[in-house]
Amino acid sequence: MNYNWDWGVFFKSTGVGSETYLDWYITGLGWTIAIAIAAWIIALLLGSVLGVMRTVPNRLVSGIATAYVELFRNVPLLVQLFIWYFLVPDLLPENLQEWYKQDLNPTTSALISVVVCLGLFTAARVCEQVRTGIQALPRGQEAAARAMGFSLPQVYWNVLLPQAYRIIIPPLTSEFLNVFKNSSVASLIGLMELLAQTKQTAEFSANLFEAFTLATLIYFTLNMGLMLLMRMVEKKVAVPGLISVGGK
Amino acid sequence: MDFSGIIPALPGLWNGMVMTLQLMVMGIVGGIVLGTILALMRLSSSKLLSNFAGAYVNYFRSIPLLLVITWFYLAVPFVLRWITGEDTPVGAFTSCVVAFMMFEAAYFCEIVRAGVQSISKGQMGAAQALGMTYGQTMRLIILPQAFRKMTPLLLQQSIILFQDTSLVYTVGLVDFLNSARASGDIIGRSNEFLVFAGVVYFVISFSASFLVKRLQKRITV
Amino acid sequence: MISIKNVNKWYGDFQVLTDCNTEVKKGEVVVVCGPSGSGKSTLIKCVNALEPFQKGDIIVDGTSIADPKTNLPKLRSRVGMVFQHFELFPHLTITENLTIAQRKVLGRSEAEATKKGLALLERVGLSAHAKKHPGQLSGGQQQRVAIARALSMDPIVMLFDEPTSALDPEMVSEVLDVMVELAHEGMTMMCVTHEMGFARKVANRVIFMDKGNIIEDCTKEEFFGDQSVRDQRTQHFLSKILQH
Numbered sequence: 001m002n003y004n005w006d007w008g009v010f011f012k013s014t015g016v017g018s019e020t021y022l023d024w025y026i027t028g029l030g031w032t033i034a035i036a037i038a039a040w041i042i043a044l045l046l047g048s049v050l051g052v053m054r055t056v057p058n059r060l061v062s063g064i065a066t067a068y069v070e071l072f073r074n075v076p077l078l079v080q081l082f083i084w085y086f087l088v089p090d091l092l093p094e095n096l097q098e099w100y101k102q103d104l105n106p107t108t109s110a111l112i113s114v115v116v117c118l119g120l121f122t123a124a125r126v127c128e129q130v131r132t133g134i135q136a137l138p139r140g141q142e143a144a145a146r147a148m149g150f151s152l153p154q155v156y157w158n159v160l161l162p163q164a165y166r167i168i169i170p171p172l173t174s175e176f177l178n179v180f181k182n183s184s185v186a187s188l189i190g191l192m193e194l195l196a197q198t199k200q201t202a203e204f205s206a207n208l209f210e211a212f213t214l215a216t217l218i219y220f221t222l223n224m225g226l227m228l229l230m231r232m233v234e235k236k237v238a239v240p241g242l243i244s245v246g247g248k
Numbered sequence: 249m250d251f252s253g254i255i256p257a258l259p260g261l262w263n264g265m266v267m268t269l270q271l272m273v274m275g276i277v278g279g280i281v282l283g284t285i286l287a288l289m290r291l292s293s294s295k296l297l298s299n300f301a302g303a304y305v306n307y308f309r310s311i312p313l314l315l316v317i318t319w320f321y322l323a324v325p326f327v328l329r330w331i332t333g334e335d336t337p338v339g340a341f342t343s344c345v346v347a348f349m350m351f352e353a354a355y356f357c358e359i360v361r362a363g364v365q366s367i368s369k370g371q372m373g374a375a376q377a378l379g380m381t382y383g384q385t386m387r388l389i390i391l392p393q394a395f396r397k398m399t400p401l402l403l404q405q406s407i408i409l410f411q412d413t414s415l416v417y418t419v420g421l422v423d424f425l426n427s428a429r430a431s432g433d434i435i436g437r438s439n440e441f442l443v444f445a446g447v448v449y450f451v452i453s454f455s456a457s458f459l460v461k462r463l464q465k466r467i468t469v
Numbered sequence: 470m471i472s473i474k475n476v477n478k479w480y481g482d483f484q485v486l487t488d489c490n491t492e493v494k495k496g497e498v499v500v501v502c503g504p505s506g507s508g509k510s511t512l513i514k515c516v517n518a519l520e521p522f523q524k525g526d527i528i529v530d531g532t533s534i535a536d537p538k539t540n541l542p543k544l545r546s547r548v549g550m551v552f553q554h555f556e557l558f559p560h561l562t563i564t565e566n567l568t569i570a571q572r573k574v575l576g577r578s579e580a581e582a583t584k585k586g587l588a589l590l591e592r593v594g595l596s597a598h599a600k601k602h603p604g605q606l607s608g609g610q611q612q613r614v615a616i617a618r619a620l621s622m623d624p625i626v627m628l629f630d631e632p633t634s635a636l637d638p639e640m641v642s643e644v645l646d647v648m649v650e651l652a653h654e655g656m657t658m659m660c661v662t663h664e665m666g667f668a669r670k671v672a673n674r675v676i677f678m679d680k681g682n683i684i685e686d687c688t689k690e691e692f693f694g695d696q697s698v699r700d701q702r703t704q705h706f707l708s709k710i711l712q713h
Contacts, residue, residue: 003326074453076411079425079446087439143519144556148570148622149546158569162560177310184312188418195315202322209326212319216311223310239560241604 009207010214021201021211028197029218035114035183035193040176042119047126052156054131065127072124078185080121085113085189107191114186122179129171133164166237173230177223194218251440257431264427265448267341271413271423275348276406282349283356288386290361301357308354313347314415320347321419340419348409355405363398364390400464407456411449424448470495470626470657471516476525478511478681485511486522487681493626498658500668500689503678504706509661510553512678513628516659517548530625546574549619553631555611557603563590563614564599567621575622582621589617593647609640616647627651629660663710669693677703 010022053065072080089100089109100109137160145159146152165172187196198215202208254261289301308316324343328336367390375385395402414425422430425445432441471493478486485508493499501509514520516527518534518541526535532544557566567586571577577585590596593613595606603611612632619627629648633641645667652658652671662668668675668689675692677685679702685692696704 070454071450074411074450074457075446076414076425076449078414078417079442079449082429082442083446087442090439138554138556140552140554140556141558143514144550144552145558146542147517147519147545147548147550147552148618149542149544149574150570151542154573158573159558163558166560181310181312184314185415187314195312195318198315199318208322212315212323215315216307219311219315220307239604240602241606242559242602 003209004207005210006207007210009201009205009210012205014201014204021205024192024197024201025194025214025218028192028194029222031186031191031193032180032183035111035118035186035191036180038115039118039122039183040179042115043122043126043175043179046119046123048130048161050123050127051130051134052161054127055134056152069124069127072121077117077121077182078188081114081117081185081189084117085110088113110186110189110191113189114183114191118179118182118185121182122175125175125178126172129168129175130161130164132171133168134160136167137163166234166239169230169234169237173227176230177226180222180226181219249440249443250437251444253432253435253437253440254444257435257441260427260431261424264422264424267422267427268410268413268424271341271344271348271416271421272406272410274345275352275409275413278345278349279352279356279409280360280402282353284360284391286353286357287360287364290357291364305354305357308351313351313412314418316351317344317347317415318418320344320350340416340421344416344419344421348413352405352409356402359398359401359405360394363394363401366397367393396467400460400467403460403463404457407453407460410456411453414449470497470530471659472528473512473516474526474528476512476515476522476527478508478515478520478522478524485681486515489525489681489683491676491683491686493657493659495657496655497673498652498656498660498671499674499676500672501659501661501676501678502663502665502668502706502710503684506680507678508681509676509678510630513630513659513661516628517545517550519545519550542574546570546622547625549622549624549627551612551615551619551627551629551632553635555603555608555615555635557611557615557618559603561602562599563595563601563603563606566603566614567618570618571621586617586621589620590614593617607640608636609643612636612640612644613647616644616651620651626657626659629658629662631661631663633662633664665693665707665710677706679706 010025011020013019014021014024050065050068053061054069056062089097092100141159141163142155145155150158183193184195186193187199190196192200194215198211202211205211286301286304289297290305292298320343321340324338324346325336328338371389371393372385375389376382380388413423416423417426417429420426428441428445429438432438473489473491476486476489477484489508489512491499501513503509511520515522515534516529522535526533528534529544529548532539534541534544557563558569561569564583564586567590568579568582571582571585572579587596587599590599593616595610595613595617598606598610598614603614606614616632632648633644636644641664645664648658648660648667649671660667660672672689675685675687675689676683677692677700684700685703692699692703696707699707
């Protein structure tokens, strides 16, 4: 077990085509970002709808949302991914199944599985944040909006949600970052995202420590960058005269 | 769907569950111990210690657990060899336990820190007025109160870890999920075993979080 | 304009309103008072159906509140309400607070709504603050904006739910002044308040409530006049409130 340190390894050719190891990382990062953003869009939309449902004065509606949250929060992400990747395609109607399993390129079907899986998984968490945000508002806000003749959808859209979202930007940020980190499970169904490329680099080059150090640095930078971005968003939407939750 | 194949596979699945629980318990115990030490470092007046703990937490919280597991699996044998100077065989189990401990420590550190900070400053003053040292105050006065307050959070984090142990799939450890996958593949019923695994995880996590919620109510009342 | 008929309301087993009957005629100013927990705020919130009630009915300008076919948002858009804690929408500017319901509920154009909103803002003396957010205004200023916001909907009646009780003492009069002016203009008003000076000045009638019952429902002259004909509870309440 002799180890040869070589920090220049990333600029070396992988021996596969004319790519360097750095190219692999760039491709991997691209996949990671694509998966995370796509999943986040699903999570934000679905999670908001579910979060609103949980606060609506209707037992059935809020019950459905609660059941969703419990289901998706209490099954490990990896089990959910396997279900979406291996099991759900088997349940599709025959012609659709054939298309999904045979006509579709394996990368695309894996991508669909992981995006749907992460999106629905994260939606349960976003739902809880949105609900917390809405319930944190003074009860009088809803009453005042209704007193002016707003319908229930208008109350949510014009009065409750704009305020709730502002309150929950910090916890939403950490969920957003979690999507990036969680997208690494895609490597387990063969998608060549950042972690998979790192593993491959480690195996091909035998420069294990360098390979993982770079991956760590990329994740770390990504994290910091997104955090700064969300702080800017928070500042931008901050309301004058209101003490923001994240501020000092 | 035909679930009849699960009954004969139960002993194997149970062995998998035992491994899952071992990983979880060792991860929690190690994570809490290491996390508490880190929390005390973060709260200490030494800039060096507190910055180190801060960097540790920041670092582990910005990378995926799966990356940590994979990395440790590949790296621990090297590191041990550098330390001990000889080839020390380490199994995937050990490297996974180390990975969980170190990763969870970052999360437990934040929970413990918040717990300690939630205890009023007056308690520290009162204990020191009685002549206790800083160490005594922490050990006898502050930490016992803080741990009581943060028990629900620690338990919640433990339930998350219970689910996250399934990630050891990546290094081929036969935990509960992997044993279900393997047993299902053998008899060509992988979907049924996957559903079964999902249901078992769900029932355990759901009941555990239900109990934690009840405990939380009892503590806050 | 408003007739409250035999209204009963329970929270579970606890009865908060018992057989409440009264009427507010067009142009009338009615002050509702009573100790805390007497149900006065609940009663006024029943008038625009913010609080549901289990028995009885309230007719507002010919429309039944209890009738399940009634379009409640539409009815509420014609009934102005001012809250104890102002309840301006903190994420919107003052102008937006004054125009949002005009646009989204009444379907007025932005120009029309803004014109109306700014005119009302001028009327409550706060034109200079149009572009600010509620959090930048004092309590008294916020409540004046809240009154302007309610007026922007051209309400047929105004409901006030303890509009001055969350204010610092020095800000009470600026809000009461606006209310007095409104009363003099002939606005139909139902006000839950402890401001007896306001009641003496502009009220036509005074309602006194205790434990969910309407104890007194009489003219202002009667209410503040000979105390010996009043109910014991009314005397007790008045003596406490007028002590200072």
